């Protein structure tokens with residue numbers, strides 16, 4: 736089946752990320768049923784989310800997420816066909832950067848980074864042990 740991958744970023748309405756647990760719970764339930772996988776990262780300023788799944792499903796889910804009032808300034812950075820998923824095991828992995836850590840982009844404006852760069856940073860944050868001092872998984 737043709738698979739599509741999307742990356743976006745946005746700003747949480749609740750800057751302390753108080754909605755993250757609720758969002759992950761609903762995402763894991765819905766995404767398991769829809770065949771969607773991915774990762775949601777929160778730092779001091781942004782949500783970054785990577786989503787993978789069938790193109791029509793992903794398009795619909797992204798439309799729903801975009802309208803969610805728990806975040807603002809939704810900016811789609813990447814929407815592309817892929818051969819295989821990056822996150823086979825995760826209906827929605829969660830990662831929170833620790834306050835003052837510099838975050839996913841090391842303080843760079845995500846508008847200045849390509850969608851591919853943001854994709855790579857999210858994958859690195861989820862897999863690389865050397866970032867674990869700056870970030871913690873959210874179960």
Ligand SMILES: Cc1cc2nc3c(=O)[nH]c(=O)nc-3n(C[C@H](O)[C@H](O)[C@H](O)COP(=O)(O)O)c2cc1C
Pocket residue numbers: 758761762763765766775782784786796799800801802803805806827
């Ligand atoms: C940052 C963020 C990421 C989200 N990610 C997902 C997701 O991956 N999958 C999903 O179904 N809903 C996600 N949501 C929640 C949706 O916006 C929406 O609340 C949910 O899909 C509604 O599900 P329901 O119709 O079962 O109540 C996200 C919301 C936010 C703010």
